Amino acid sequence: MPEAHALFAGERAPGSRAGSLPTMLDLATRVYNHNFKIDPIIRSLLDTDFYKLLMAQTIFRRHRDADVTFGIQNRSRSVRIADFVDVGELREQLDHARTVRLSRGESTWLRGNTFYGNRQMFSADFMDWLEGFRLPDYELEARDGQYVLTFHGPWIETTMWEVPALAILNELRSRGILRGLGKFELQVLYARAMTRVWEKIERLKRLPGLSIADFGTRRRHGFLWQDWCVEAMREGLGEAFLGTSNCLIAMRREVEAVGTNAHELPMVYSALAEDDAALAQAPYDVLRDWQQDYAGNLLVMLPDTYGTTGFLAHAPDWMTAWTGIRIDSKDPIEGGEEAIAWWASRGCDPHEKLAIFSDGLDVGTIEEIHAHFHGRMRIGYGWGTLLTNDFRGLVPDHGLDPISIVCKVIAANGRPTVKISDNPSKAIGPADEIARYKRVFGTGEMAAMPVIV
């Protein structure tokens, strides 16, 4: 792995004023060299989102042996991934990821680091388990131009596949598209992409009181590119850059690892519920468990799994003590207004509360949201795909435009899982179960919005 070596070995090169640059050499050469050897995409178990580890600890403590299936779904059906990502290469990458173990230095970092101001966020028994962990087996077949990639087994194991599986698919797709380009075409491609990211950062700089993090691991163009984007955000935004969801980059670049939690928790909790009454409680059970495990800025709820409106309406009063709400599938202005109204209705001062926006953000939407809400509540942005994978228009035929690919929980203990969200375009699950969930959660009619990324 000479490229990764070159990238990281020089981090504090003697005589340099500061850390090494993630470079166009690394980017273009690495892409250029992909044709003749395996160049592993996942080289560390920490090359995942921080919230996977947070969720894993909660799962480890309560439901580690629940039998949970995850599956890849490409919502951009028109992009036939299986046509240009070779199945052999895909298997090679997945198999390589299965060989990776937590290194001693990585374990030390997780055990010793301060996250969100808290030391020893991960308990000794969880760390012991993580040190012995390897990604479990997978099932793979190609069907109608798409890969059907599923992970079946104990929740604590299958949950760990989500981010690496997505990162592998996205990076193999990039490599496939770039394979035909010459050395300098590649350099200029990256030059243009770098210029684009930097121009976005220059626009973001102008936003007062900005607080933004990189959430782009799963849909990134590639690991080195994400690393470059993080460093660019740090240099360009200074204190306004909160950190990255990627644990490996956070460790190596010494920035904050940040994250909240995801739909899989309420989806599995709900699937495990024995009856409708338990189902109605399940999303709140998630939050109750979560606040036992974590505190402070990690108390950010994700209310949209079965519709935000019903979730907030039926929320127990103790939830008003939570720091914030993540707005992920509703129109951001509408979702933010709903949060403010809810806090106000429960006697909270929205100025002390935090809304985290994370759905399909780009600079334009961030500017709009900021213009609308700045000064009315605390705001954070989790910027994903269009930070770490905006190569739109840089090769012909939209070949590098990002696709909306997800790895979602499908079933738990033999029961199908359901997600409704605030955007019907994102609904998941069998129709009869969706109907049951809608009834239980009082989910009303919602306007469908196009899924951006």
Place this chain on the structure above:
Amino acid sequence: MPEAHALFAGERAPGSRAGSLPTMLDLATRVYNHNFKIDPIIRSLLDTDFYKLLMAQTIFRRHRDADVTFGIQNRSRSVRIADFVDVGELREQLDHARTVRLSRGESTWLRGNTFYGNRQMFSADFMDWLEGFRLPDYELEARDGQYVLTFHGPWIETTMWEVPALAILNELRSRGILRGLGKFELQVLYARAMTRVWEKIERLKRLPGLSIADFGTRRRHGFLWQDWCVEAMREGLGEAFLGTSNCLIAMRREVEAVGTNAHELPMVYSALAEDDAALAQAPYDVLRDWQQDYAGNLLVMLPDTYGTTGFLAHAPDWMTAWTGIRIDSKDPIEGGEEAIAWWASRGCDPHEKLAIFSDGLDVGTIEEIHAHFHGRMRIGYGWGTLLTNDFRGLVPDHGLDPISIVCKVIAANGRPTVKISDNPSKAIGPADEIARYKRVFGTGEMAAMPVIV
């Protein structure tokens, strides 16, 4: 010199499909690191233009001990170089250049290589001299925001300073301007400049029968940048890219070293002339000596030193056997038409003749010239400053816009030298001598044109 090492050591890195990329790492890191140590600009005596060596051999054979003074002149007076290039740094760089000797490998390359199809272009006695050569002393003072940098001594020694002195001043200026930028600002600066060069190359690709070379050593942004531009030209243009004037890059990158000859030859020959009759012959004496030393594609005359029109009118018939004409200070369309008319008037077929355009070229002018002359004669382009130093507008206040800085011969054996050229803005010499030369050469009135670069 770890950066240069990194650049060249990897040229044929194991496992790579082809040579290494001159990289944004090298470029941005090298610029970024300039603040704390000396980073030599001239690291090889071959980091000069090929025509300096060709001219040096002619000088070595006939006028090696003529006492010749060269001086730096910044025609862009509004750019006060001495205000942002530290005199200590300048001395360090000039002094370092004086320590450089021809290496064994460099000597082998000059002795063994084929230039323009000819082996052993450089004679054994010249090579013996060159192996022992070091750049001579210099005189430096700052005056009114400009550096007065002069080289005084035997012509064969002082002639060798022209290109390294200009390259040092131009690169120190770039470094001074870039010093205040952050790591990523630098990367994005280079990303934008790379994109710009590549877009120019993409336009040039469309020109039928193009033949173009890099002439950008003296005014380059920096050595690594020139190297990148040469590689980009090679990848982008293929056979249409003839080679580079820079011997070091030609050697390391295995491209052709190309060049013709320059005004210093007729200027010194003319200054050495004992009377007006000898003066009138001097420019033709240069060509007579030159064709004894070189043949074929190297027989490209530079007719404009004292006005092209008079030069061609009085040319002896043997000059019609020469391959071509370099058009350097006249409007290129006018100059090309004049060449065609001259060849026709002397019974030559212009289709077999070569015109080399080399004055302030950029893609737009190349396109115009090509549209006008393609198919009427052979055409070559020597693309200089706006290939290797087009950072216009990439930092505020035109800070990186190229400047028109030259290193010209001032005196020979105590007599002032004179250059008139086809553009009065480029005239050099004392007024009374200019008047005498105009009389001797029958130089008429000419329209002044702005000097671009």
